[in-house]
Amino acid sequence: MKLGWRPNAHARHLVRGRTDRIGVIIPDSRNTIFSDIGAAIEAEAQARGYDCLFLHSEGAPQREAKFLNLAVDGSVDGLIVMANVLKENHEIYDRLREDRIPMVFRAGPETPGIVDLVAVDLEKAGYLVTSHLLNLGHQHIGMILQEAAKDRQMGRLDGYRKAHEERGVSIHPEYKCYCGYRVEDGYHAMRSLLGHHPEITAVFFHNDHLALGAFRAARELGRRVPQDIAVVGYDNIELGRFCEVPLTTIGYSKELLGQLLVEMICRRMKFPDHPPQRIVLPPELIIRESCGYATARQHTP
């Protein structure tokens, strides 16, 4: 054995037929929820002898397509897809499934197709948030959702509707709007929504990242959070705890989510013919201060 010898990864992978690496496709590198879930995924993957490659599709279908190809060309053994872009690459996903490329998804439970996936119960999330807001006396509740995930938000809207119906409060479809995935988009959506419907006193955002843009919007409109306008997020990212007014939000176990995704991809890589599995995680309402102090002590970290 020569000194200074350095093994070559490609030769090794070529002959072994696998890399012990899994690709993790992330839709938005600036939203720290994906850093959190990514960290959980990586921890579990490490424990099972896999390395992770994090791939940022940034909402671009052709980028996602390129990353999907990494599984085809053998650069990774399997794929965990946290991306939103499903319909644009529908054909590619179909082909991958035919080719038996190991893939698992993190998505809403209503994602179509027979695939392995871990999801959060969005209907329950929508119901928990809306009930909380209605209980606090809000009658005009806005929703700002992410355009890219539009076709997978039925659950959230169902929960919203159910909570209203239970209390006999009428629903205004025009209180719902869609925006992009950047903080800036949350900011503009908030300004626009409150501009058109000043009677709205509470807004439920698609995620915490978007909700962070709401604070400046509210301030510029002369509305104080939470006295004049309530704000609720989704994801429970760290930043939400450290806003000037800590953010009320929906949380779920990121550790468990990461763990399950890795468990699933490992199972799929080992047993390509097992039937697909779907797991739905329960959401939890985390009450901080952005909706008022009513029951603020309950969950503050």
Added chain:
Amino acid sequence: MKLGWRPNAHARHLVRGRTDRIGVIIPDSRNTIFSDIGAAIEAEAQARGYDCLFLHSEGAPQREAKFLNLAVDGSVDGLIVMANVLKENHEIYDRLREDRIPMVFRAGPETPGIVDLVAVDLEKAGYLVTSHLLNLGHQHIGMILQEAAKDRQMGRLDGYRKAHEERGVSIHPEYKCYCGYRVEDGYHAMRSLLGHHPEITAVFFHNDHLALGAFRAARELGRRVPQDIAVVGYDNIELGRFCEVPLTTIGYSKELLGQLLVEMICRRMKFPDHPPQRIVLPPELIIRESCGYATARQHTP
């Protein structure tokens, strides 16, 4: 040529002796400044025919060491290192340099050793911020820096000192403290610093990410931003524009930074024997509202 033929990346890389991929080592996946710079790097890399692998060391030397090995085993052709962990892996870096592994660094200009690097002029940054605060009438200015980068902050401190000396304002070494890299660490550092030194009326943070934790801390201490306490960050991340009180900060061209890093790594990969190059970028003071409205119109986006 068979139908359904899929090329194998490893065989290709093995025979070509290169991958056209570069690894980008990122110290903290939750700080969005690295997403921004990463996006700039990737854009430039794409344009030159390279793909990027983003690797999150999360401040752990052994993780960084593992990623460094990707260049050794041929998984990537070169490395862009944005990490802070230099001293723990000093030996490894030395060996990589001896082995002629292409590497470039993003770091403070006082980083030791003869290496390719792109930096921002930290002394000027420290001077700009401190001068601005002194001009606004602040006499007791705190600094909250990142522990992990402690040995590379001389420049920033020099600028701080120079601004004080020019105005004959005395410096209190105890106004300077160090913390971790998470928002939470910024929050705790702020509470602790203002707790021990309530006379402080302005705080300059190591970066925007840490500074975001300051808002909640200030509020809990009964101090309003900016009326009772001024806050300044560094990096100009998007979130800083959308805080309830938009953050005054130091900006620099992330596009140019990314471009230069990629340019440098390409040069290094082509010409392993060229002498190392150092480029220092100018910082720019971006005045928003977190230090008071004095000259607030100047730079607001």
Added chain:
DNA sequence: TTGAAAGCGCTAACAA
């Protein structure tokens, strides 16, 4: 136990 040889799937060089 140790050593030699086959071959993974591709590219590049060379021959036809």
Added chain:
DNA sequence: TTGTTAGCGCTTTCAA
């Protein structure tokens, strides 16, 4: 122009 072949550096198998 098109087709054939050597060989990249490893792991695994089989022989000694």
